[in-house]
Amino acid sequence: QVQLVESGGGLVQPGGSLRLSCVASKMIFSIYSMGWYRQAPGKQRELVATITSSYITDYADSVKGRFTISRDNARNTVYLQMNGLKPEDTAVYYCNAVRISEFWGQGTQVTVSS
Numbered sequence: 001q002v003q004l005v006e007s008g009g010g011l012v013q014p015g016g017s018l019r020l021s022c023v024a025s026k027m028i029f030s031i032y033s034m035g036w037y038r039q040a041p042g043k044q045r046e047l048v049a050t051i052t053s054s055y056i057t058d059y060a061d062s063v064k065g066r067f068t069i070s071r072d073n074a075r076n077t078v079y080l081q082m083n084g085l086k087p088e089d090t091a092v093y094y095c096n097a098v099r100i101s102e103f104w105g106q107g108t109q110v111t112v113s114s
Contacts, residue, residue: 002027002103004095009108012085016112020080022095022105027076032099034071034078038091038110045094049080062088085112 008020020036035050049059049069057069068081078095090112095105 002097002101004097004103004105006093006095006105006108009093009110011111011113013114014086014112016085017081017083018085018110020082020093020095020108020110022078024076024078024095024097027097027103029076029097030073032097034069035096035098036069036078036080037094037096038089039094039107040088040091043091048093050096051078082110085110087112 003025004022006020006022008018010018012018031053033050033052036048037045038048039045047060048063049067051057051069051071059067066084071078090110092107092109094107097103
């Protein structure tokens with residue numbers, strides 16, 4: 001079955017950077033739209049960024065200009081480069097793959113705190 005495995009989360013100070021990675025397996029990665037979502041404590045899961053199979057990207061207003069989503073089809077990997085991190089970016093970040101079916105990773109914790 002399809003597996004999505006995230007990595008790269010951690011604790012970072014405000015203004016810092018992190019790069020999240022999500023490696024996909026047992027799927028034809030290149031035909032899927034990939035995305036990053038996040039869920040903060042007590043809040044609903046929200047879209048952060050998406051990238052289609054044609055490399056079209058979209059971002060939540062709250063992260064535009066700070067986060068960049070990219071994909072490497074040769075490595076079956078989608079990335080989220082996060083710069084200028086703020087405490088309100090603290091959340092569990094989830095990788096998502098969608099075409100006809102939808103799949104989720106297990107999540108990686110990002111904590112922004114001084």
